[in-house]
Amino acid sequence: MDNRQLSYFLAIVEEGGITKAAEKLHLAQPYLSQMLKNLEDELGVTLIDRTTRKFKITEAGQLLSYRARQILDLSEATQKEMKDFNEGLKGVLSMGCLSTAIETVLTDKIYDFHRMYPGIDFEIRQQTTDEILELLRRGIVEIGVIRAPFNSEYYESIPLPMGTMVAVSSNEMNLRGMDGKLSLKELSDKPLMVHRRFEKDIVETFRKNGLKPRILCRIEDTRPLLLLAQKGMGAAIVPRDWTKLIPDSNLISHEIPELSINTGIVTVWLKNHYLSLAARHFLELFR
Numbered sequence: 001m002d003n004r005q006l007s008y009f010l011a012i013v014e015e016g017g018i019t020k021a022a023e024k025l026h027l028a029q030p031y032l033s034q035m036l037k038n039l040e041d042e043l044g045v046t047l048i049d050r051t052t053r054k055f056k057i058t059e060a061g062q063l064l065s066y067r068a069r070q071i072l073d074l075s076e077a078t079q080k081e082m083k084d085f086n087e088g089l090k091g092v093l094s095m096g097c098l099s100t101a102i103e104t105v106l107t108d109k110i111y112d113f114h115r116m117y118p119g120i121d122f123e124i125r126q127q128t129t130d131e132i133l134e135l136l137r138r139g140i141v142e143i144g145v146i147r148a149p150f151n152s153e154y155y156e157s158i159p160l161p162m163g164t165m166v167a168v169s170s171n172e173m174n175l176r177g178m179d180g181k182l183s184l185k186e187l188s189d190k191p192l193m194v195h196r197r198f199e200k201d202i203v204e205t206f207r208k209n210g211l212k213p214r215i216l217c218r219i220e221d222t223r224p225l226l227l228l229a230q231k232g233m234g235a236a237i238v239p240r241d242w243t244k245l246i247p248d249s250n251l252i253s254h255e256i257p258e259l260s261i262n263t264g265i266v267t268v269w270l271k272n273h274y275l276s277l278a279a280r281h282f283l284e285l286f287r
Contacts, residue, residue: 001039008036018255045058063192095145098128137266147263148266154270155271164239166224166256170229190235193235195225223246226238
């Protein structure tokens with residue numbers, strides 16, 4: 001089994017049949033059919049069910065397609081890594097980043113790095129924290145920029161300054177805190193909007209204080225959360241640094257002293273894992 005066979009097999013899966021895959025790959029259909037049979041014989045499993053007129057990938061085929069994508073992604077990353085032999089002055093720096101991190105922290109870092117090392121290209125994948133950690137484990141990216149907390153058993157890290165959680169709302173919400181601060185009780189009867197990553201901790205903090213919050217909206221994307229708060233739909237409970245994502249807005253921020261979910265951006269990479277010189281140079285910007 002080699003990368004060519006895996007890429008051909010993925011084409012069959014993605015195109016939903018051998019005929020369309022052969023057209024896409026500019027190959028003869030009998031040749032691609034024989035390649036699939038040879039692959040099945042080599043692995044000792046059936047990958048595509050041919051007993052029905054409808055194209056159907058087997059359970060073994062689904063597993064192989066998942067692994068094939070991992071293998072091909074890792075192969076591509078390795079080829080790029082091998083090109084990086086010139087003291088980090090040329091090559092590709094692959095990173096997985098939160099969208100919020102790019103907008104609040106990384107833009108300046110990337111620009112400064114580019115000015116120092118103009119021969120290095122960037123390959124940046126915007127994913128969630130869990131997805132970035134998976135990309136690191138698979139070797140698809142070298143550096144991840146994620147939000148704490150996370151399991152530090154397998155990763156080295158450089159933390160950036162931690163931030164606190166705040167409630168942001170428009171004037172229409174009419175939140176009246178003291179000295180820019182709000183209590184959980186003052187928030188408990190308000191429509192609240194939260195990021196799913198923090199929902200459990202937020203709800204648990206209310207519960208410990210004998211309160212039950214009114215969670216109006218749960219969402220996994222930051223900007224819509226703030227935009228809905230700006231329209232007056234509810235108060236969004238977010239890390240303070242997220243409030244910078246919508247400049248010149250009418251959002252008002254209130255600290256929540258009782259909500260002690262300290263959270264911040266962390267730069268991480270795998271322990272005991274090779275880092276290219278480009279990656280090592282980039283990490284120096286955070287030390």
